Amino acid sequence: MSLPIVHSCASRTMISNMIYLAQDSKCDTYRKLYLNYALQLIELTTKETLMQYNHIVFDLDGTLIDTENAILKTWQYTLETYGLKYSLEKLRIVLGIPTLDALELLDASVDQDFENKWIQNYSKFSDQAEFFPGTKDMLHFMKKSGFHLGVVTSRKKTEYESYFRKFNLEQIFDLIVCADDTLRYKPDSEPLLYYAEKSGTTPDSCIYIGDMPTDITCANAAGFTSGLVTWNHSSVLEPDADYIFSSPEDLLKLYNI
Template structure:
């Protein structure tokens, strides 16, 4: 396919943030609920909005828990980094004239606090955060919002992510999906149009 737009998920795709998210989530639950959950039991939170995660865990008061989670995420931010090849890939895609965007389940506030410091925002013309569409992944609403903002044709857009939520969001909007195997822990049951072993594989498309 001749893709002219490549849209990225953030966590597990651009950013290796798994340990940061899970450790901060674990600590917040311990403080509020007094229970130390094994990290494996908390992996479901990766790729879905924080508020949805807290509701699933029946954490209250929700807003206080969300704020605390964000504070602990800053505490564990030393474990977070861009995947190794991502900076060079973004630079080359820009040189190739590809328009790039982001669709993330993070709120705008979370994105600015956690992602912006890595200095890659200038590569992306449109950044769709949790509050920018009426529905959240796996709902197609964020991708439909991207299509609305850009006027891009569906068959010219590729969404790259690491979870089944990303896949359903893209395909539900009629957009091709590429699975970022470099960040995906559970590829079983995900049916992408493309499977990419590393970020450089984007250029094979």
Template sequence: MIRQGYSLPYLLKMQNLRLIIFDLDGTLVDAYEAIFRSFSHTMQTLSIKGRSPATVRKAVGWGDESLLKPNVQPWQLKKALRIYRRHHSCSLIRHARLFPGAKRVLGILKKKGVKLAVASNRPTRFSWILIRHLKVLKYFDYVLCADKLAHRKPHPEILYKIMSRLRVLPDETLYVGDMAIDVQAGHAARVRTVVVATGSSSLKEIRRERPLRIIKRIDELLKVL
């Protein structure tokens, strides 16, 4: 576990924890191979030079439109999205997987009576493909994606909506993500945030935002609670 500088009294506030909100990609699910294959297919179809896996991975986290937009001409964007999304449905099923220990963590938390939710910048359609295919739907009380809202993370709207829907206060909530924007969203919503260092942001970028904790793997979350 990679520690951050918070005092013990602050950590003891975890005792009133009623809700844990999870980001999806990079936190619970490793879909980077699926995303890279769909991105590469789209670029090849449009006769555009591809990008390296590392470059694509760094651009993940803001939704598929944000992923494609810098790589195509404005007039190509709608077509690029159609190509990407048509390919991505199959790519997710073939190549996405849960991070080791993710299902065990969800199961233990569910048995403890903690409410669980998903807050993702990924489009709703693809989030549901992942959740159903990976057989984790039964663990979640609510799933919300940014395409149903006016704002994407790092705006806190998605966290506010989930807390309101589940009737839980910010100081009763923990948010678990993998990127600097997740910490920014958590701070803006006044929600404690733990970051799993398995996503698109570097440790330097994450530390700059001062999350409650940085952990190396999702199964380390149980040591924080």
């Protein structure tokens, strides 16, 4: 089980000491004892800390909804209309970043209508998108437990209305912030600060959970606590994340749900 990263100095020192003792021990029994104690300290500390975050805000693509295949195929299809051929594997670098940045990384020469074409072409593959296993149940449990749930996504409202309305997210989330609700986008802090303002809360009562380094940068810049999900089986790791969740159940367990 992957456990969150702990940032309390005292707790981190104790946990580090336990891990050091485990690594240094030549006795398997003591090694297991030290590691078990370290795990207990991590769980105790993170449970106490997480309870202060009553606003739990999520990214959408790659975090709650598995859209990776649909996104990559849309990129591949749209680029082919310009005579540009890329493998799906090479296109993975576009995930989680703005279109213009992605085109620059790909060194792709396209016209100004590319983004509109991309949005139109996404409809050809959007039916492949679905909730990651366990995420829908997790959201319902958290909603019933009284937490405020929100979404901050890089999707524009037109995209959201066209491709995500079928998930009935309005029944789960109190507020959904799209890219065109703010002037600046992730990784800038503005989208999360906009969420806090509209929700009548403060950043220190919020945690933002996403799957990309841009999500973690955005959360940290806004003063939100940051959480990185790895349940999408990506290879993304972000050392600046405050917490790491390997499954939706991890989040429920830490909140004692």
